[in-house]
Amino acid sequence: MRRAAVQAFRTTFQYTVRGLGRRPFTTSLLHQTSNKSATTARRLLSSSTLKSSPRNASGIPPSSPLLENSINNSHNIPLPPPLQSSMYYRRASVVLASALVGYGAWYSYNGTAPNNISNVSVKRGYTTDTTSTADSSLPTRNVLVISADQLHTGTIVGDGPISKTTSEDGTRVIEMLNPEQATEKLRKLEESYLVNRGQGVVRYDLVQLPSNDPIEDDHTEKIIEVQPATSEKGGNDWMFWGVFDGHSGWTTSAKLRQTLVSFVARELNQTYQESNNDLSGPAVEAAIRTGFLKLDDEIVNQSVKKVLQANNKTMAAELLAPALSGSCALLSFYDSRSKLLRVACTGDSRAVLGRRTESGKWTATPLSVDQTGSNVEEANRLRKEHPNEPYVVRHGRVLGGLEPSRAFGDASYKWTREISEKLRKNFFARSVSAILKTPPYVTAEPVITTTKIEPEKGDFVVMATDGLWEMLTNEEVIGLVGKWIDTQQQQNNKGQSGGLFDSVWSKTFGGGAKDGPGGLPVEVRKEDEAAAAGQKTPFRGVRQWGGNDGFVVEDANVATHLVRNALGGRNREQVSALLTLPAPFSRRYRDDLTVQVIFFGEGEGRGEVVVNREASKGVKGEEGVRAKL
Known part of the structure; x- marks a missing residue:
């Protein structure tokens, strides 16, 4: 859940900035989902899904006596192309650790640590660091090391490019935005x-x-x-x-x-x-x-x-x-x-x-x-x-799934079992929950x-x-x-x-x-x-x-x-x-x-x-x- 993840991130991030070189620690999070819907939704869309109906600038039919003129300030975001994959389900458990990550950290994933910097081993759930021998005249840049179940903040010494290639275990290293960016x-x-x-x-x-x-x-x-x-x-x-x-x-x-x-x-x-x-x-x-x-x-x-x-x-x-x-x-x-x-x-x-x-x-x-x-x-x-x-x-x-008790859409909480089954059989909608008895549950x-x-x-x-x-x-x-x-x-x-x-x-x-x-x-x-x-x-x-x-x-x-x-x-x-x-x-x-x-x-x-x-x-x-x- 974001509540626990953010609290842990806030603590570990400050530890990194204010206490570099100290012994790192690990924070484990409870198994909770931060998604507003606990079920995965299939999104079969096309770019013409939400085309505007023939209305004037305000969206009101021209025959309406309501307006003599209008200012239309709605946000016209272009619709993206069709999405074929379902929404991802965020992992329920995240482990965060914080320590100084040297320039050799990313190379250690690929087995190519440079000679001028001591290797920093990164293990699941915790980090260890050793003294760096890097040239102090080289620039230092902040980075995030992100994997499926942990997050590290640290620095990279040097002016070379930072690889963003995903390793086999899904770990990524990303250069942090500077304040201007x-x-x-x-x-x-x-x-x-x-x-x-x-x-x-x-x-x-x-x-x-x-x-x-x-x-x-x-x-x-x-x-x-x-x-x-x-x-x-x-x-x-x-x-x-x-x-x-x-x-x-x-x-x-x-x-x-x-x-x-x-x-x-x-x-x-x-x-x-x-x-x-x-x-x-x-x-x-x-x-x-x-x-x-x-x-x-x-x-x-x-x-x-x-x-x-x-x-x-x-x-x-x-x-x-x-x-x-x-x-x-x-x-x-x-x-x-x-x-x-x-x-x-x-x-x-x-x-x-x-x-x-x-x-x-x-x-x-x-x-x-x-x-x-x-x-x-x-x-x-x-x-x-x-x-x-x-x-x-x-x-x-x-029903243990949707956080808002009122919402537009969310038809799986509103359709009858018969409609849901008919749509699932003839088209593609979701499977019907066993505890769905007297819909609609959401208004x-x-x-x-x-x-x-x-x-x-x-x-x-x-x-x-x-x-x-x-x-x-x-x-x-x-x-x-x-x-x-x-x-x-x-x-x-x-x-x-x-x-x-x-x-x-x-x-x-x-x-x-x-x-x-x-x-x-x-x-x-x-x-x-x-x-x-x-x-x-x-x-x-x-x-x-x-x-x-x-x-x-x-x-x-x-x-x-x-x-x-x-x-x-x-x-x-x-x-x-x-x-x-x-x-x-x-x-x-x-x-x-x-x-x-x-x-x-x-x-x-x-x-x-x-x-x-x-x-x-x-x-x-x-x-x-x-x-x-």
Whole structure:
């Protein structure tokens, strides 16, 4: 499990850096799987699996009276070619050891250790080292030695190339990224947009960091202009942000990126018309819930009907791919007229509100609850819905396999035994579990919260997949954003902000105190702690390995800033090591990461959304494809 693997890696890595030459030690990990689905999923896909339906830029049919114009900010990731192999099953046990690995270590695997450096023998579960006789004038480079059941950090002396050929036992030696290369990788998929529409949002930042290959996370951002600013009643925007945490493949999360906002917007449009342009009642939450369930029904049930009617394996591979994989979904909907933010959560991604208090600090208010088998309320719900089934929740997982208790796709937990058997016989789906009795066990129905946003106070919301919340607490995340805001303000006062931290931004966010927990400008309130009672506890964080000195502010993009501090912050060696690990090894230590940060405020109403180039290494082109109105 990643929790144990990361804790051991954190300890052993620091031992290597701070105690070189000391006697190494070994840490054994318990037999646990870190995969969200304990079963292996077959992914028979084609590049045409998720082609867009004939819709306009916002994904809503042209006949809809909803929009006069729209900004489509969904992330258009090109679909990869068909995958023929099933998802790998990560090893359940990992043994890590830490010691100085000399230049001869890699050569010792191949029996070709150089004469000028003493051999370093590497055995399963532990390492030994001897005194090096290498020329001290030669450059020293950090490396990772990776095998199926152990990981070493160390150094190589010399300027020659480092072999990356896999040996017979699967051991690999990889040169670690230096701090500059690590930063480049962190910022590769970052984006930032300045929202100059005067509708209560001034900016949003986002970043992705893959661990799976390809990444199983996805995201979307869309702004729909319901009423233009030139109208008698003034402008009105519907703004959507979504993060989708895929598992057992990427196809379900990609489907959500393409269609979830469209399904929800259609339901909201109908409610909007029936309520005389009022979106303040409970009918809004019902519309969002209906949009979620209709899309999941299309993914899980309607696809089966089409496949059985066509009786074609190629069509089955295309239509059933999003059903066989799965994805959590976290969608925020902000109505600029009512200033109400609805957060709909299906799964264990999380949204947290940051709000400044009179003291200048920030509070962290959770806007969602992690929905897993470890959540007492979710476990009780499942047991009530499936009485006399003692294994409906086992070890914090649905039927002992799936960690999220709510998700899109994951059809093997939703199809009846008859449908599963028919698909398996005629096409290719999974074998039916012996404990499958009364499906569906998993639902896509979201839990929705409604919050009144105060743009004039500089509220902000952090939305992220569980890869971030595994590493940092709510308070740490909100405090880190607050620390970043204060740093931006200081740079603005010194004239170093490049004009992006303008007077509107400065007036909204100002400066704040810095004497909260962990050296961060954040308050811990009892009501926030109570609201977060059902959430998972992070298994590593900056406080555990660096205290106040572990935090750092180096990035113009605040989402990238959060990811950097989650991976190690000021501990550059640890950040580089975690970013160097290739897939699938990296999944033992970190998940795919997708983070969005939305800043509310009273911005200018120029009716545009523009790319913030200073914080957008991942946006190509002169204007930014997704920033046009």
